[in-house]
Amino acid sequence: DKGTYPFYMLKEIDEQPNVMRKLSQVYLNDNGQPVINQDLLDALKAADRLYIVAAGTSYHAGLVGAKLFESLANVPTEVHVSSEFAYNQPLLSAHPFFIFLTQSGETADSREVLLNVNEQKFPSLTITNVPNSTLSREATYTLLLHAGPEIAVASTKAYTAQIALEAILAKALGEAVGQSAARDFDVKQQLALVANGMQALVDEKDDFDAIAKADLLHTPNAFYIGRGLDYAVSLETALKLKEISYVQAEGFASGELKHGTIALIEKDTPVIGIITQANTAALTRSNLQEVAARGAKTITIVTNNLAQDGDTIVLPAVDERLTALLSVVPGQLLAYYTSLNKGLDVDKPRNLAKSVTVE
Numbered sequence: 171d172k173g174t175y176p177f178y179m180l181k182e183i184d185e186q187p188n189v190m191r192k193l194s195q196v197y198l199n200d201n202g203q204p205v206i207n208q209d210l211l212d213a214l215k216a217a218d219r220l221y222i223v224a225a226g227t228s229y230h231a232g233l234v235g236a237k238l239f240e241s242l243a244n245v246p247t248e249v250h251v252s253s254e255f256a257y258n259q260p261l262l263s264a265h266p267f268f269i270f271l272t273q274s275g276e277t278a279d280s281r282e283v284l285l286n287v288n289e290q291k292f293p294s295l296t297i298t299n300v301p302n303s304t305l306s307r308e309a310t311y312t313l314l315l316h317a318g319p320e321i322a323v324a325s326t327k328a329y330t331a332q333i334a335l336e337a338i339l340a341k342a343l344g345e346a347v348g349q350s351a352a353r354d355f356d357v358k359q360q361l362a363l364v365a366n367g368m369q370a371l372v373d374e375k376d377d378f379d380a381i382a383k384a385d386l387l388h389t390p391n392a393f394y395i396g397r398g399l400d401y402a403v404s405l406e407t408a409l410k411l412k413e414i415s416y417v418q419a420e421g422f423a424s425g426e427l428k429h430g431t432i433a434l435i436e437k438d439t440p441v442i443g444i445i446t447q448a449n450t451a452a453l454t455r456s457n458l459q460e461v462a463a464r465g466a467k468t469i470t471i472v473t474n475n476l477a478q479d480g481d482t483i484v485l486p487a488v489d490e491r492l493t494a495l496l497s498v499v500p501g502q503l504l505a506y507y508t509s510l511n512k513g514l515d516v517d518k519p520r521n522l523a524k525s526v527t528v529e
């Protein structure tokens with residue numbers, strides 16, 4: 171039931187602070203230590219490489235997860251699009267472990283990979299929102315997202331839940347293999363900060379409505395740019411915008427713009443820069459200046475500690491590895507209000523189904 175909300179998507183965006191708190195309750199004890207099945211941890215410890223396999227928004231959550239597993243657990247991690255991996259399996263390491271990210275647990279492309287993985291007798295984990303879903307039943311292990319039903323076709327709270335759970339699992343694995351980075355990472359405190367930060371963002375809906383009306387409502391195209399984790403979020407926020415508002419939106423690695431894409435910049439093309447990583451902040455800012463000099467309308471989504479005069483949207487600061495949990499929210503809301511102001515059916519965009527059960 172969507173209660174007083176006009177669309178499920180807005181309700182689900184608003185639920186994200188509580189989803190963060192719920193995951194903390196379910197998977198972290200009072201001391202902030204992860205509570206993860208020991209057999210699963212042993213299987214992860216035995217792996218020399220993790221392979222995250224997913225589609226769409228879940229793939230984008232995987233891109234963030236890879237960074238968490240590499241930085242907290244020191245285990246090499248690859249992320250693959252299911253439909254590609256299924257028929258073009260790359261050379262694997264000696265002891266691979268597969269992680270399937272899937273809100274629905276029913277995505278046919280991801281299932282095809284899992285069937286291949288099972289045939290090769292490799293261990294696997296499905297991270298899903300739906301208990302007893304097909305991918306949950308067919309993988310060796312399952313972890314549930316506890317995000318509550320996601321009804322809107324455009325995924326929001328499942329994305330942030332997947333990232334939060336990846337952070338908890340990466341800490342658990344990192345501690346199990348004696349990584350000090352994992353020990354020092356207070357995921358419980360960080361998720362509490364994230365929840366409060368998300369709440370502050372969703373409490374400012376009018377701001378996002380205004381930006382959507384001014385800069386996105388009448389444009390045929392728009393770009394999100396960033397580097398590293400900010401690039402990963404650029405891909406997700408661009409997908410949100412294109413799928414529900416039908417604006418041709420793309421996410422780009424900001425350093426790649428000058429290698430071709432900058433040719434698309436015209437007067438008033440919206441370019442949204444995501445800046446949450448200290449080591450690349452200055453570079454992304456200079457890429458934004460390059461497009462501004464060619465007439466682009468630039469919008470910035472920046473963490474507090476990196477903010478400058480004139481930034482559009484300022485995010486509360488959290489651990490740099492978790493900024494995706496906050497930087498995605500403005501993108502979700504900008505997509506929502508662009509779609510709403512166009513009078514579209516936000517929850518049921520054309521040509522799309524909630525769960526994609528054909529390859």
Ligand code: F6R
Nearest residue numbers: 226227228272273274277324325
């Ligand atoms: C985008 C979206 C899709 C799904 C994709 C995978 O908003 O919802 O891109 O993320 O179809 O679905 P799951 O996670 O159910 O495997």
